[in-house]
Amino acid sequence: MGNTADKKIITIEPVTRLEGEAKISIHLNDDGNVENAYFQTVELRGFEKFCQGRPVEEMPRIVTRVCGVCPGPHHTASGKAVDAVYNVAIPPAARMIREVFYLAHILHSHIAHFYVLAGPDFVVGPDADPTTRNILGVIEKLGLDIGKEVIKHRGFSQRIQEIIAGKATHGVCNLPGGVSKPLTAEHRAEIEHMARSLLEFCKFSITLADDVLINNHRNRELILNDTYAHKTYYAGTVDENNHVNFYDGTVRVVTPEGKEYVRFSPGDYLDHIAEHVEPWSYLKFPYLKNVGWNGFTEGVESGIYRVNSLARLNAADGLATPLAHEAYEKMYDALGGKPSHYTLAFNYARVVEMMHAAERLVELAGDKEILDDNVRTIPTATPSEGVGSVEAPRGTLYHHYWTDENGMVEKVNLLVATGQNNGPMNLSIAKAAGNLIKNFDVKQGLLNMVEMAFRAYDPCLACATHMLPGRMPLEVTIFDSRKNLFKTLKR
Amino acid sequence: MEKPKKAKLAVIRGSTCEGCGVALLDLNEKILDLVAVADIVYWALGLDFKHGDLEAMEAHELDICIHHGSIRTSEHEHLARLLREKSKVMVAFGACSCFGGIPGLCNVTTREGIFREVYKDTASTINDGFVTPRTSVTSNGNKLTLPGLKEQGLMLSDVVDVDYYVPGCPPTTNLIEQLIPLIGRFIETQELPPKGTYIAPDKNLCDECPLERKHVIIDKVVRPHQIIPEPDRCLLEQGILCMGPATRAGCGARCPGVLMPCRGCMGPTPGITDQGAKMLSAVASILGLNNEQNRTDEEVDRLMDQVIDPLGTFYRFTLPQATISKTYQEKGKK
Numbered sequence: 001m002g003n004t005a006d007k008k009i010i011t012i013e014p015v016t017r018l019e020g021e022a023k024i025s026i027h028l029n030d031d032g033n034v035e036n037a038y039f040q041t042v043e044l045r046g047f048e049k050f051c052q053g054r055p056v057e058e059m060p061r062i063v064t065r066v067c068g069v070c071p072g073p074h075h076t077a078s079g080k081a082v083d084a085v086y087n088v089a090i091p092p093a094a095r096m097i098r099e100v101f102y103l104a105h106i107l108h109s110h111i112a113h114f115y116v117l118a119g120p121d122f123v124v125g126p127d128a129d130p131t132t133r134n135i136l137g138v139i140e141k142l143g144l145d146i147g148k149e150v151i152k153h154r155g156f157s158q159r160i161q162e163i164i165a166g167k168a169t170h171g172v173c174n175l176p177g178g179v180s181k182p183l184t185a186e187h188r189a190e191i192e193h194m195a196r197s198l199l200e201f202c203k204f205s206i207t208l209a210d211d212v213l214i215n216n217h218r219n220r221e222l223i224l225n226d227t228y229a230h231k232t233y234y235a236g237t238v239d240e241n242n243h244v245n246f247y248d249g250t251v252r253v254v255t256p257e258g259k260e261y262v263r264f265s266p267g268d269y270l271d272h273i274a275e276h277v278e279p280w281s282y283l284k285f286p287y288l289k290n291v292g293w294n295g296f297t298e299g300v301e302s303g304i305y306r307v308n309s310l311a312r313l314n315a316a317d318g319l320a321t322p323l324a325h326e327a328y329e330k331m332y333d334a335l336g337g338k339p340s341h342y343t344l345a346f347n348y349a350r351v352v353e354m355m356h357a358a359e360r361l362v363e364l365a366g367d368k369e370i371l372d373d374n375v376r377t378i379p380t381a382t383p384s385e386g387v388g389s390v391e392a393p394r395g396t397l398y399h400h401y402w403t404d405e406n407g408m409v410e411k412v413n414l415l416v417a418t419g420q421n422n423g424p425m426n427l428s429i430a431k432a433a434g435n436l437i438k439n440f441d442v443k444q445g446l447l448n449m450v451e452m453a454f455r456a457y458d459p460c461l462a463c464a465t466h467m468l469p470g471r472m473p474l475e476v477t478i479f480d481s482r483k484n485l486f487k488t489l490k491r
Numbered sequence: 492m493e494k495p496k497k498a499k500l501a502v503i504r505g506s507t508c509e510g511c512g513v514a515l516l517d518l519n520e521k522i523l524d525l526v527a528v529a530d531i532v533y534w535a536l537g538l539d540f541k542h543g544d545l546e547a548m549e550a551h552e553l554d555i556c557i558h559h560g561s562i563r564t565s566e567h568e569h570l571a572r573l574l575r576e577k578s579k580v581m582v583a584f585g586a587c588s589c590f591g592g593i594p595g596l597c598n599v600t601t602r603e604g605i606f607r608e609v610y611k612d613t614a615s616t617i618n619d620g621f622v623t624p625r626t627s628v629t630s631n632g633n634k635l636t637l638p639g640l641k642e643q644g645l646m647l648s649d650v651v652d653v654d655y656y657v658p659g660c661p662p663t664t665n666l667i668e669q670l671i672p673l674i675g676r677f678i679e680t681q682e683l684p685p686k687g688t689y690i691a692p693d694k695n696l697c698d699e700c701p702l703e704r705k706h707v708i709i710d711k712v713v714r715p716h717q718i719i720p721e722p723d724r725c726l727l728e729q730g731i732l733c734m735g736p737a738t739r740a741g742c743g744a745r746c747p748g749v750l751m752p753c754r755g756c757m758g759p760t761p762g763i764t765d766q767g768a769k770m771l772s773a774v775a776s777i778l779g780l781n782n783e784q785n786r787t788d789e790e791v792d793r794l795m796d797q798v799i800d801p802l803g804t805f806y807r808f809t810l811p812q813a814t815i816s817k818t819y820q821e822k823g824k825k
Contacts (some may be wrong), residue, residue: 027633036631042638043506043564044624046605050614051597054803057716061754062807065593068510068661088718146519155519166749168517169510170756173749176716182752270614270757277610277618279628280635284609293617375720400614407714408799413614461738 027413028434032440037291039422039431039454041283048412054270055101056085056383056407060174063399066414071170072105072161073392074399075415076247079174084267084386085407086176086379093372095130099247100191100364101173101388104160106357107198107245108168109393110309110350111157113458114205115150118347121452122212134218142208149433153201158193161359163187176383178376183472192365194427199358202351206327207350210350214334223344224336228453229339230427233288233305235420236312237266237391243320244312244356246391252315253288254299256389258339262290266389271399273415286420296426308457309349314339321363324356346456350393392417394458410431420454421457428453496677498554499784501533501545501608503574503648506594506739507560511585514661529555530673543701545573553578557657559813561587561594563637566730574649580683580779582670584707586660586756588647591811593660595644596803597811602640622769627766644697646811659692660756660808663742666690675706691741693761696753697725698736700744704728708779712797727777732804737766754807774798 025044029035047066054062064071076098083090090098098241116137117330120128124137139147158168164183165171173179183191221230235254237249252263264272271425274289287293287303294302304308305311319325331348332338363371387400395417402411437445502515518525525531532553533545556578562568575581585593597605610616610623626639647653657666669690676682697704704725704802713730720729725731726747733752735744739760746753759766778794780786798804806813 025633025635027631036633038630038633038635040635041635043568044605044609045506045594046564046597046600046609049600049605049608050594052608053599053800055800057714058800058803061751062596065508065510065660068508070507070511070806071510082716142508151519155517158517164749166745166751167663169513172746172751175751180715181722220673273615274617275613275615277616277622277624278630279622279625280630280637282637283622286615290619378719379716406799411612411614415615490787 003264007289007448019417024429024454026437027085028430032438034430034434034437037426037433038280038282041422044282048414050411051409053411056082056401056403056409057176059399059401059409059412061170061172063414064170066416068169070105070109070394072102072390073110073390075165075171075174076102076105077388077390077392077397077399079179079389080390081175081249081386082176082388084388085383085401085403086386087204087378088177088379089382090178090377091372091374093182093370094369094375094377096364096367097179097183097375098174100370101161101171101355102247103357103364104157105165105282106200106393107354107361108154108157108161109458110354110357111150111154111205113352113393114347114350114354115459117455117458121448121455122216122347123208123463126222126448126452127217137247142449148387149201149204154455158404159195160191161395163191175376176379180376180439182373183370188365188368192362195361196226199362202355202358205351206323206355209348210330213345213348214330223348224346225341225342227432227449228428228456229256229341230306230343230424230431231300232298232302232424232427233261233291233300234311234314234339235305235307235396236315237389238263238316238319238398241320242317244316244318244353244391245320246353246357248390251389251396253305254315254337254339256298256341258314261288266396266398267387269387269400269415275415275419279372281422283419283422285423286415287423298425298427304427305420306424307417307420308346308393309353310340310342310346311395312391313349319352319356321356321359324352324359326353327352341357343453345455346458350458380425394418394464395420418457423452425457428457493656496678497527497531498674499532499552500529500674501553501556501574501578502531503556503558503570505558505571505588505645506563507587510661511559511587513662514585514659514667515545516665517664521664521671524668525670525674526728528671528678541727545577548577550576551579554677555580555582557582557584559584559588560649561591561643561674562592563652566638568641568645568650571651573648573663580654580677581647581651581800582655582657583647583653584657585662586658586758586808589656589658590758590809590814591644591646591816592808595646595811596807597817598816599802602642605640643816643822644811648718649811654686654736655688656758657754658739658758659691659742662690663745664743665743689739691739691757694740695760696738696740696747696757697733699740699749700725702726702744702747709777710779710794711797712778712794714799720750722750726750732774732798734766734770734805734807737763737770737805754804756808758809758812764812766809767801767813770805771801779817 023040025038027036063074063078119138164167165173186307235253238252239245239249253261254260275284276293291303383403385402389398400413430457432450556574583589606623702725711730731752734755735753738755739757763769
């Protein structure tokens with residue numbers, strides 16, 4: 001070890017310096033304890049700028065390219081925003097079709113995360129041999145039949161999106177006033193069949209989540225460990241009964257104690273949310289405007305709030321469908337009450353939400369009203385400004401467009417889910433690292449333990465984490481203040 | 492028994508939304524066919540493999556590199572050059588890599604313009620001091636670095652030699668599947684298709700579009716939300732600008748299939764490098780501006796004024812490839 005009086009820098013670069021869209025730098029103080037940690041996003045594309053001058057009806061087809069892993073939420077929020085720009089109400093069948101598309105997207109995303117990404121840590125084990133700690137290891141543990149079920153149902157949720165939007169990735173069905181094409185009876189029947197199968201698959205997933213997350217002593221201890229807990233505000237979209245709604249509703253924010261702090265219409269988000277800029281990341285840091293930006297701190301005095309699965313459940317009073325609500329109650333029992341601040345419990349909350357999406361999908365797909373031919377309202381109002389929002393798998397997503405009187409875009413504001421968790425991810429990494437590095441002693445397992453802290457947020461930075469076999473190569477490089485290499489940890 | 496020979500395959504990315512990675516996953520069970528002919532020795536997202544290991548490789552040690560995403564930062568360029576050196580075959584995969592893609596629309600503005608908009612002028616940003624991300628910064632006494640953004644978005648062939656192209660945003664499964672036997676044959680016989688081949692049909696999208704064309708001339712251009720089109724008729728002939736005539740086939744005309752006009756993600760038709768120019772000529776033709784109709788200048792102006800945002804529509808996926816971008820880049824070099 002070098003001179004301990006020197007400052008030490010630890011850089012964790014997911015998929016190394018060259019490939020990552022994000023990297024982590026951990027800085028130690030003179031005593032060898034964590035002083036600061038930074039989760040850095042290393043790229044910017046600038047949709048807010050180059051969408052200016054485009055016809056607003058094209059926006060739902062352009063903004064999908066913000067993210068190819070979650071194009072569904074961008075397409076849907078954008079569809080709602082262009083409706084708002086033209087102040088047009090869409091026909092009931094169009095709304096149903098959009099919601100079916102959207103629920104299928106939620107299922108696709110949550111299935112991929114739970115099985116491919118988070119699964120290895122909990123099914124195979126956080127300290128298992130890295131060569132088995134991946135989706136292949138999950139399949140080995142659970143059996144090839146389960147693996148096939150995962151692939152099949154991920155495929156089903158993609159297929160539903162493809163039927164409605166033409167393509168599963170970067171779908172094109174939404175335009176001002178509705179959707180491009182009615183649903184045929186044949187397609188409705190196909191969707192209903194897949195939805196019922198997805199529901200059964202989600203029932204299985206709940207029992208698996210119970211086994212590996214709640215009934216497994218080691219994993220439960222890990223989830224309930226203070227290393228992975230933060231007392232923050234939580235936000236999510238709810239219906240009039242305060243039940244989670246992915247597609248539409250009111251944004252509800254609760255305090256770290258779980259009391260309602262504010263509820264607002266998504267169109268009023270600018271009164272409640274602001275964004276802070278740091279020079280060391282291309283991604284901004286949204287916060288609750290009326291609490292204020294108080295740096296990377298938690299608690300009631302800090303405007304940092306969290307979104308995504310557990311945050312949504314914390315911000316709601318339950319779910320509108322029976323099996324999901326039952327799972328929700330079981331989850332909070334296991335977590336010791338509500339709100340729950342345990343970041344790793346985002347994983348269980350995701351399974352609760354999968355169940356809700358499947359139940360709701362079965363309801364909608366079975367409703368023959370969805371077959372109505374009337375799926376378009378021709379806009380007649382002069383376009384001006386509009387906000388559209390949805391609960392993306394990773395949290396609330398806002399699209400806000402301003403146009404001239406011809407509907408040409410003049411200004412764009414996008415508030416994405418992973419952005420809202422940008423501050424919290426910085427907190428989580430600092431805390432996990434702080435507990436794992438003491439007096440220059442870098443504990444074994446640091447890489448994966450730190451990775452778990454931010455992977456629970458399912459960060460979507462071109463989604464570095466969404467791939468078979470689902471593990472990011474990580475490298476920790478420790479330098480002294482003179483930039484001499486001190487130590488390299490690789491996995 | 493001798494183990495079957497397999498290609499060493501790498502999947503790498505530049506600036507990407509990762510939709511191309513999802514498209515590879517959408518092979519579903521056919522991903523096993525891919526694994527049967529290729530060892531995926533490097534998948535930036537999936538496998539434990541360091542760039543240091545890449546740098547240590549011999550030249551051409553990899554058989555095939557699949558590259559998706561455009562070139563937006565200095566690091567994207569570095570990685571593309573490195574993989575070109577290490578790979579026998581370089582494949583541009585997806586619209587961003589082939590032509591620049593939608594993020595290539597950034598070429599209508601500047602890096603400064605983007606920074607000002609994103610970090611200052613957006614409605615929710617509170618940033619009185621106009622703090623912007625910097626390539627090197629000291630925060631609380633800690634030095635932090637970020638890669639620098641290039642002034643322009645580039646396609647892969649702007650920085651390295653490209654052997655094959657798989658177009659689409661993202662490429663559809665039917666095209667990706669065609670790669671699998673090509674890889675198998677290459678490993679068995681070292682045979683390759685001619686350099687520059689597109690893994691897509693050499694015809695235009697209209698040839699595979701399910702909507703019916705009657706070869707009529709139109710007088711009025713409408714925007715997609717302004718009419719409810721007849722369900723089985725060519726959208727262009729109903730006045731909705733559709734990029735089909737200027738776009739390569741292969742995707743199965745999925746957008747027209749759900750009654751939305753093509754926006755050209757498969758790139759220009761064979762032999763054409765400027766998709767927008769090709770589309771302009773198709774539009775002139777369907778508006779009857781090719782003299783057969785004896786349009787007056789006023790009529791021509793009136794008709795062409797209906798074409799709003801030609802740049803963002805005709806070059807939606809190909810601006811970095813377009814002649815205007817190339818002219819700009821040349822000027823920048825001088």
